[in-house]
Amino acid sequence: MTPRRMEAAVREAAVRAFGLPADAVPFVWPRNDHADGGADAATALPPRLVAAVADRLPPPRGGHRGEVAARLARQLSDMRDEGRVDFARVRADGRGFLNLTFTDQQREALLEEAADGPRHLTGRAWGGEGEWPLTALHEAGPVAQARRYARADARARIALALGAKAPPPGPEGESFWRDPYRDGERPELLTPAARALGAVGEDSARVAFCRSAPEHPRDSETTGRGLPVLPSAENPGAWARLTEANPAFHMRYVHAHAVSVLRWAEEGAFPHAACPAHAAPALGLLFDGPSALDTAARREEPHILVRYLEALASAYDEWRTCAEWRTCSAAASATSAALPAAVAGVLRTGLFLLGVSAPTRL
Known part of the structure; x- marks a missing residue:
């Protein structure tokens, strides 16, 4: 489940639950870092809808964000029963946010899309005309x-x-x-x-x-x-310095390591398996990538993208440490190159937008 698909599903639920025209539903990025109670992502759309649907709710709770979130949760559950969405769980919380837990198939789809960094972060392929600006x-x-x-x-x-x-x-x-x-x-x-x-x-x-x-x-x-x-x-x-104390070196090193893992996996020489708990932080950050880039663009603040990429690199390190050294007692998941491919795709794209190269070999 990619953030854009999740947003589209919640938007459709709002249209169906409240009879709103599609253009009356504001765009709200779902975020992993907003999630509560072990969910994979959450959206703050219900509080944003309160004013628009207050006259469609019965008193005395008319316009209350909790009621809006509960209605959206019920509508998404109905859509799941109809086969239109495939969330493992949909739940409204006390903040009025809508929390969604993904299926394993949705997590795999997220990793697959993120491996194509440009499409994941911007929603489209990069193949137009012109040149990327880069000052000497x-x-x-x-x-x-x-x-x-x-x-x-x-x-x-x-x-x-x-x-x-x-x-x-x-x-x-x-x-x-x-x-x-x-x-x-x-x-x-x-x-x-x-x-x-x-x-x-x-x-x-x-x-x-x-x-x-x-x-x-x-x-x-x-x-x-x-x-x-x-x-x-x-x-x-x-x-x-060429150490982790230098954030630029660390991000570029992580990209080189992730790409090397893909080569090692193809050669059958370096099976990588880690417990799901150590993969979860990286997966959540991959989900948040499009919203981080969008925020950096809207605010014209490149540090937002830098800090996001640093967090992703650190999350990959957690996964890599568990995979290489078995640092925890939890059961490891099946060997897979999907997560390093996804991290490499997003890091390479994000660094490129900063004008920074991403080495492909250690």
Whole structure:
């Protein structure tokens, strides 16, 4: 069950339950992080519908969000009995949210779609005309100017991905770890911005520049331990490290690991099995991907996408640790490459929208 299909099912339930025209039902992203009581996803549509359906509810509860949620839950249950939807469970909670638990088949469908990152995150294939904007950061003078360039690039690429026209083709082929700035393939690094790129590399710089929310940060500001908002040649911080302390390296490493798992699985050399509990956080974050990208686009805040991708990479690490080292006593699920394929698809696409490469080999 993908977020768009779930939203469409709940929208249809609202139309049927209250006799509303389809265009009167607001679009509300269902979210895994809104779910309660072990559900896979929840929608806040019932509170948003209260005003529109108050005159259609009997007193004294007219317009109460709990009644709206309960009616939607009953309608979805009827639709399930009719074979129109296939949720394992539908439940209204005390907040007036509608919680849905997926079937195993719906979880498998989510993983299958997420492996195609562009289609999953934006709802369509990328094959239009034009080019993705990408400014040469070394042409900036001060590091703060390079930061403005990187953030403008990320905003423009995210807007292009979700715009009215079909986006240009997305990332293709293999990508490697080499960096033109750190490997000395760029012009002389004369300006502060160029020297910073030589110290941390372009990919780490772009993540660093997009990771914080303020448009005009203080020179000393950080986004975590050893993570300056404006990394420089004199103070690169952890952005220069090839360790998990560098969020850019960690996300790119996770992508490389996930792609390598797929190769190992094809060769039959590395069976990956993990308990469902360790797969669940990654599955939930995969479900939330489209809404995270949509929010980043609407607010024009690329840090929302950065933090989402970081969370997904960390969730993959949980799954990988359990799969490789059997860190818990729970029964492992069947060996499958579906989850690493899905994580790789979303990470590759999200990093691409930030102007960051995603290496395909460890």
